[in-house]
Amino acid sequence: MGSCTLSSGGVCVILLALACCLTCACGAVKALYVLGDSQADVGNNNYLPQSVLKANFPHNGIDYPGGKPTGRFSNGYNFVDLVARSLGVPSPPPYRSIRSNELNSSVYLKSVNFASGGAGVSNLTNMGQCISFDEQIERDYYRVHEVLEEQLGMREAKAHLAKSLFVIAIGGNDIINHVLFSPVSELLRSRDEIVTELGETLKRQLQTLYDRGMRRLFFVGAAPLGCCPLIRQLSPTKECDAQANYMSTRYNDAAIVLLRDMSETHPDFTYSFFDTFTALLQSIRDPEAHGYKEVKAACCGLGDNNAMFLCSPASLYCENRTSYMFWDVVHPTQITVEKLMKIAFDGSAPLE
Structure with missing residues (x-):
């Protein structure tokens, strides 16, 4: 089953093996x-009229059934779709598409997606362009x-929520924003100070979710963000940015400590942390061994390495999406998330 260990409190720790955590400690997933x-956004931002952070237009969704852009920042499925498929539950619809039916609890028993493109742990991240993480928790999930x-x-x-799986992917935008606006942001707070603040905020947010029924969590760690096309373009050599990758590893370390502390405080809380950073960095260092021909450029975009702007109808896009790691300036292709989720469910830890 891979690297899943169970503590005396029944908690799944370190680091991958989502399937192991679910089957050996928790039973079937209800929602x-x-x-x-x-x-993780599957279309919530489609319902934000003033936001520019959307993906509900071509060439997004070119490999989705019917070639339909849905609001996913991908050429096809995103990782949430694949988690749902592996667990045998429907891929959760965007909350904003179903909230008119909120008086019918059966709608909410089947799975719901609150994620919003641009959201961060901090409320200052992409303010006004998305549904913030706090809003997702305090307003939408609360309802x-x-x-x-x-x-x-x-x-x-309470019983239903305890048998459901909460999936969270957050923190990358906080890091990217800091790097994009550095060195101005460095005048206000150091990288370590920012990560510490993110950890403290995340602790409050996860505790709120626990208080409102979360007992099983799959937490997706930050990727090696310094290696995405958007951040590579900041370097004259187009190599991975060490500052961004440092912040990703520090953020992941903080999240792991936080989750471990929560499991010790709450013996009924079970989690699995997915080490996206290690898994992707292996492929970046040795692309051919992992089935890639291109790990630096985006498949869909404009300019050098297609690294200008998100994918749009005016963008150029690659023909062979299965050979590219990145779909656009920061988001992975469907084949990349398929590879990552295979690691998660097979429980095969990345090599050191």
């Missing part, structure tokens, strides 16, 4: 509740939790 950023309790009763709602 998925997804929060986070554009990695779902409220409806479930009103219509099912507190005990049944």
